[in-house]
Structures are given as C-alpha cells and as structure tokens.
Amino acid sequence: MTTTAVPVTADDVRDAAVRLEGIAHRTPVVRSRTLDDVARRAVFLKCENLQRVGAFKFRGAYNAVSRLSVDQLASGIVAFSSGNHGQAVALAARELGTQAVVVMPEDVPSSKADAVAGYGAEIVTYDRYTGDRAGIAARLAEERGMALVPPYDHPHVIAGQGTAALELLEEVPDLDALVVPVGGGGLIAGCATIGAAVRPDLCVVGVEPEAGDDTKRSLAAGERVRIPVPRTIADGQAVEVPGELTFSIVRRLVRGIALVSDAEIVDAMRFAFDRLKLVVEPSGASSLAAVLTGRVDEVAPGARRVGVILSGGNVDSERFVALVSRTG
Amino acid sequence: MTTTAVPVTADDVRDAAVRLEGIAHRTPVVRSRTLDDVARRAVFLKCENLQRVGAFKFRGAYNAVSRLSVDQLASGIVAFSSGNHGQAVALAARELGTQAVVVMPEDVPSSKADAVAGYGAEIVTYDRYTGDRAGIAARLAEERGMALVPPYDHPHVIAGQGTAALELLEEVPDLDALVVPVGGGGLIAGCATIGAAVRPDLCVVGVEPEAGDDTKRSLAAGERVRIPVPRTIADGQAVEVPGELTFSIVRRLVRGIALVSDAEIVDAMRFAFDRLKLVVEPSGASSLAAVLTGRVDEVAPGARRVGVILSGGNVDSERFVALVSRTG
Numbered sequence: 001m002t003t004t005a006v007p008v009t010a011d012d013v014r015d016a017a018v019r020l021e022g023i024a025h026r027t028p029v030v031r032s033r034t035l036d037d038v039a040r041r042a043v044f045l046k047c048e049n050l051q052r053v054g055a056f057k058f059r060g061a062y063n064a065v066s067r068l069s070v071d072q073l074a075s076g077i078v079a080f081s082s083g084n085h086g087q088a089v090a091l092a093a094r095e096l097g098t099q100a101v102v103v104m105p106e107d108v109p110s111s112k113a114d115a116v117a118g119y120g121a122e123i124v125t126y127d128r129y130t131g132d133r134a135g136i137a138a139r140l141a142e143e144r145g146m147a148l149v150p151p152y153d154h155p156h157v158i159a160g161q162g163t164a165a166l167e168l169l170e171e172v173p174d175l176d177a178l179v180v181p182v183g184g185g186g187l188i189a190g191c192a193t194i195g196a197a198v199r200p201d202l203c204v205v206g207v208e209p210e211a212g213d214d215t216k217r218s219l220a221a222g223e224r225v226r227i228p229v230p231r232t233i234a235d236g237q238a239v240e241v242p243g244e245l246t247f248s249i250v251r252r253l254v255r256g257i258a259l260v261s262d263a264e265i266v267d268a269m270r271f272a273f274d275r276l277k278l279v280v281e282p283s284g285a286s287s288l289a290a291v292l293t294g295r296v297d298e299v300a301p302g303a304r305r306v307g308v309i310l311s312g313g314n315v316d317s318e319r320f321v322a323l324v325s326r327t328g
Numbered sequence: 329m330t331t332t333a334v335p336v337t338a339d340d341v342r343d344a345a346v347r348l349e350g351i352a353h354r355t356p357v358v359r360s361r362t363l364d365d366v367a368r369r370a371v372f373l374k375c376e377n378l379q380r381v382g383a384f385k386f387r388g389a390y391n392a393v394s395r396l397s398v399d400q401l402a403s404g405i406v407a408f409s410s411g412n413h414g415q416a417v418a419l420a421a422r423e424l425g426t427q428a429v430v431v432m433p434e435d436v437p438s439s440k441a442d443a444v445a446g447y448g449a450e451i452v453t454y455d456r457y458t459g460d461r462a463g464i465a466a467r468l469a470e471e472r473g474m475a476l477v478p479p480y481d482h483p484h485v486i487a488g489q490g491t492a493a494l495e496l497l498e499e500v501p502d503l504d505a506l507v508v509p510v511g512g513g514g515l516i517a518g519c520a521t522i523g524a525a526v527r528p529d530l531c532v533v534g535v536e537p538e539a540g541d542d543t544k545r546s547l548a549a550g551e552r553v554r555i556p557v558p559r560t561i562a563d564g565q566a567v568e569v570p571g572e573l574t575f576s577i578v579r580r581l582v583r584g585i586a587l588v589s590d591a592e593i594v595d596a597m598r599f600a601f602d603r604l605k606l607v608v609e610p611s612g613a614s615s616l617a618a619v620l621t622g623r624v625d626e627v628a629p630g631a632r633r634v635g636v637i638l639s640g641g642n643v644d645s646e647r648f649v650a651l652v653s654r655t656g
C-alpha cells in the first residue's frame with residue numbers, strides 16, 4: 001500500500017460507504033435539549049463512540065484493508081497507532097482473513113492493547129517520547145513483506161473516515177457547521193471532502209487540544225509545522241505534525257481550528273456521562289468541549305445547526321474515574 | 329385524572345406516538361458485535377437512557393399530562409416517584425405550562441432531585457421505608473386541587489411507555505423476544521400491548537432484581553402479591569406490588585420474568601460503559617444483565633433476535649464509581 005498524490009474525492013467517500021455497508025455500524029445521531037440549551041444552538045452528535053472498536057477509525061482501516069490485493073492480504077498488514085487505529089486494523093484484518101502486526105506506544109491504555117490482542121493481532125511496543133513509530137512499522141513491513149496501513153495519511157483511510165460525515169449529512173442535510181476532532185487529520189479531511197460536495201456552505205471546524213496544536217500552527221504558517229510530542233490527556237490527538245495528504249485537504253476545505261484545554265475536555269467527558277449518558281474518550285470529547293465552551297464561535301460565528309463528531313469512546317472505567325476525579 | 333378499568337389498546341399507543349412526535353426523542357437502536365458474541369444472539373438495544381430526562385418515563389408522563397383539561401392544567405399536577413417519573417412529570421409540566429409537585433423518597437440520588445428542581449417543580453420528601461408516598465400525593469392533590477399523575481398504573485402512562493417498543497419494532501420488525509425492566513409495570517405493559525398487535529409471536533420477557541420480585545411472585549400466585557420494600561441498587565424497581573392495571577396486562581401478555589442479582593446488574597453497567605460506551609442506571613441495566621447472564625433463556629429459549637430496552641441512564645458519575653468499585 002503506497003500513498004499517492006491523487007486527491008480524495010466525494011465519490012471515493014461514497015464508494016467507501018458502499019464497502020462499509022453492513023460491516024461498520026451506521027452510528028446514531030443523538031440530540032439533547034440540555035446540550036442545545038448550554039450550547040445555545042441545535043447540536044447533532046454523531047456517535048462514533050458507538051462505532052465498532054469504539055471509534056471512527058474502523059471506517060478508514062476497513063476501507064483501506066479491503067482494497068488490498070489477494071497477495072497483499074496473504075502477506076499480512078502492519079499498522080502503527082496510539083490505540084484506536086490499531087484496534088481498527090486488527091479487527092479489519094480478522095474480518096478480511098489476514099494477519100496484523102500493530103506498533104503501539106508502551107503507555108497506551110490497557111483497554112486498547114487488550115482489544116488489539118483480542119482481535120488476534122501481534123503487538124510491538126515503542127517509547128512514545130523517543131521512538132519512531134513510523135520507522136519501526138516501515139522496517140517491520142519491509143522485513144516481513146507486509147503492507148503498511150497508515151493511521152491517517154492515505155486516500156483510502158481518509159475516504160473511509162469521511163463516511164461518518166456522509167451519514168450525518170444524509171440524516172441532517174441542513175447543518176451550518178461540522179465540528180471534528182483533529183489528530184493526524186484523517187477524519188476531518190474525509191469529512192470536509194464529502195461536506196464540500198454535498199453541502200458547499202458547510203463550515204468545517206477542527207478541534208485540537210491546546211498542547212497539540214500542530215494543525216492550527218500549520219494553517220497559520222501556510223505549511224506543515226512540527227511541534228514537540230504533545231503531552232495531553234487526548235492521546236488520540238498527541239500528533240507532532242499534520243499528515244501531508246490530510247493537510248493539503250484541511251488547508252483547502254477546513255475553515256479553522258478551535259483549541260480546548262485538557263480541563264475543558266474532562267468537563268466535556270463529565271457532561272457526556274452525566275447529561276448525555278454517553279462514554280466519550282478525551283480525544284473524542286474535544287469537539288464537544290469546543291461547543292460547550294463556545295470556542296466554536298471563533299471559527300463558525302452564528303452557526304445555528306451544528307454537527308459534532310464524538311469520535312471515540314475508548315476510555316475504560318478506571319481511567320475515566322481518574323480523569324474526572326482529578327479535576328472535578 | 330382518574331384510573332379507569334378501560335384496557336390500553338395498540339391504538340392508544342399509536343395515538344401517544346403522535347402526541348410525542350417532535351417532543352420525545354426517537355431514541356437510537358444500538359448494536360454491538362461484542363454483545364452479540366457474549367449473548368450468543370443478535371441484540372438490539374433501545375436506548376431510553378438517551379431519552380429526554382434520561383429515561384423512558386418522559387413518554388408516559390408527557391402523554392398523560394398532555395391529555396389533561398385546561399382547568400386541570402391550570403390547577404397544577406402532583407406525582408410520586410422514586411426519581412425518573414418525577415423528572416418526567418416536572419419536565420412535562422414545564423413544557424405544557426403547568427406547575428408540578430413531586431413526592432420523592434428522601435434518599436433519592438441527588439442528580440434526580442436536582443433535575444426535578446431544575447425543571448421548576450416543587451419537591452416534597454418522605455421516608456422510603458416508612459412513608460406512604462401514594463397517600464401523601466393523594467392528600468396533596470386533594471388539598472391543592474391538583475391532578476395526580478401516577479407513575480405507572482394509568483392507561484395514558486402505559487400507552488406512552490409503549491411507544492418505546494413501537495419505535496423499536498418499526499425499526500426491527502422481526503424480533504423474537506423483547507426484554508424489558510419491570511418496576512411497577514408501566515413500561516412492560518405498554519410494550520407488550522403494542523407488541524401483541526404488531527408482532528403476535530413476540531415473546532415479552534420482564535426482568536426484576538432478585539430482591540424486588542413482586543411481579544414474578546404475582547404471576548406465580550395468579551394475583552397481585554405484596555412483598556416487603558425491596559432493598560436493591562435498582563431504585564427504579566424497588567416496588568412492593570405490581571400495579572392493578574399493569575398487572576392485568578402483564579398477566580395476559582408477558583411470557584415470564586427473569587431475575588438478576590444486584591452484582592449482575594453492576595456487571596451489566598460496567599459492560600455497558602466499557603464495551604457499549606453507554607451510561608445505564610441499575611434499573612435500566614437489569615434487562616441487559618438478563619441477556620448477558622443468559623437468564624433470558626429461562627423465559628424465551630432459542631430467541632435469536634432479541635430487543636432489549638435500556639430503560640434509563642440516571643446514575644451520576646460518583647454513584648457509578650461507587651457501584652462499580654464495590655463489586656469490581
């Protein structure tokens with residue numbers, strides 16, 4: 001699997017939706033009057049925390065793996081991931097009858113590592129603050145003749161992630177804005193691609209944790225900017241630099257980035273639990289935090305009908321308790 | 329508002345659905361492959377924890393209050409409730425422009441009391457183990473000339489609750505069984521009424537906590553049996569005797585009752601959090617517990633496609649933590 005310069009099109013997203021039909025969940029769009037009151041607008045929550053493997057990542061991983069040749073599938077696949085993409089690739093591999101090796105940071109939440117192992121994948125660990133996960137994965141791919149499934153910077157991955165926004169816009173066509181967590185940019189790139197096609201006026205807003213604002217800095221600089229490894233509770237957004245392909249799309253189609261603090265993310269997780277009855281992991285709650293704090297107005301002023309992607313729910317009850325009690 | 333002997337019909341449920349359209353949420357039906365694997369059948373979760381006020385109770389309360397006369401609405405309404413019905417009546421009162429008084433046990437979870445007060449209702453408390461809540465509410469109604477909205481034993485309340493099953497069966501018409509938490513019996517009576525009409529072969533299974541098995545005992549005795557006030561974590565199911573009207577329906581249309589322990593309920597709450605990413609309160613998780621433990625087979629052997637009503641999510645994060653860590 002090689003990354004090409006061919007841009008991702010809305011038809012690529014629609015094609016991914018066909019491949020995912022009956023395999024990925026069509027996740028529900030949840031409403032809450034309490035949330036609407038607090039946010040002072042109509043909010044439509046696309047619940048990717050209820051997706052298979054507990055995150056949107058399954059969409060892109062399955063789409064990408066499903067496009068491998070029979071020979072490539074016979075040799076197996078490699079992925080590097082802070083967690084959810086690893087689970088997604090492991091499950092996609094199992095479903096498509098191939099073997100996965102997942103390169104993960106050694107401090108990844110145990111629930112994520114357990115899930116990857118549970119899907120039958122092999123785990124190789126590295127140090128998040130010193131290791132070069134992409135290099136390790138590339139070496140493994142070469143040594144074992146396996147195909148590499150990158151977490152975000154690939155057209156098939158991006159197209160798969162975009163199906164989340166496609167489903168949301170099918171259900172709620174008249175959104176003013178769409179608020180999307182940004183890590184490497186795969187989700188927002190896919191969502192912005194389909195959004196621009198079916199709802200040209202849609203204002204796509206990215207959300208990053210304050211400590212991991214590589215995409216915001218990159219947009220300001222007009223080129224990809226690398227930051228030190230972010231230290232944030234939002235482990236899915238602890239990315240140093242935007243993807244090459246994803247940034248080329250984000251730059252073109254995303255209106256801007258709102259930043260939220262770790263404390264605001266925890267508040268959003270608590271709000272989701274107490275008022276929405278939904279379990280959302282830190283990265284997945286960053287979009288909700290931007291709406292609850294009103295930060296979304298910095299990018300999309302006056303947006304009345306706002307879609308919010310809750311991108312994942314993989315926080316186990318022990319970590320949830322630790323996070324919520326630390327800043328409660 | 330008086331309780332009549334007129335039975336509840338499927339058309340009453342359909343009429344309630346029309347009244348609730350655009351007011352109550354049409355809650356999502358959630359799937360999980362992990363759950364299907366554990367339960368060894370296809371499970372369809374009707375997420376009433378995502379309903380307004382966090383529980384199915386809003387359906388029945390709104391339907392009942394919406395049918396009051398202008399004069400009755402002008403005088404206000406009274407409700408007695410272990411929690412969720414109180415919130416539901418308080419919100420229905422606010423939406424319909426009337427004043428509510430809610431009689432609640434003094435040990436009710438603070439999140440529930442706060443929510444009732446937040447909707448602008450007055451709260452009157454009593455001792456769960458010694459007080460006569462029905463008597464207190466009846467006296468208040470008489471003194472203040474207010475209409476009483478009972479929590480379950482009323483045709484309009486039952487018809488409203490049945491809309492949960494109506495929606496589920498519209499989305500998944502070919503269910504073999506429907507598993508429903510049983511407290512006073514309003515939810516299961518309404519669900520069984522519409523179920524018998526649109527899916528005559530549907531096996532309706534009630535679930536009670538072991539300590540609160542008044543309906544199971546009543547079915548065995550062929551008449552309503554009163555038990556001591558149950559001491560269970562499932563506060564919404566801490567009922568001493570089935571309702572008169574609800575039991576007449578349950579007796580006719582419900583196949584049987586499965587019992588689950590408090591520990592099994594906590595396990596189900598933990599499973600819902602960790603694997604389904606859903607917050608479910610103890611009473612609401614009893615139905616899931618019956619499926620996870622296989623107890624549902626005692627009543628519906630061989631059921632392959634099973635609807636499960638997750639009836640509520642009103643457990644705040646502190647109580648959730650206390651419950652999950654106590655028996656983890």
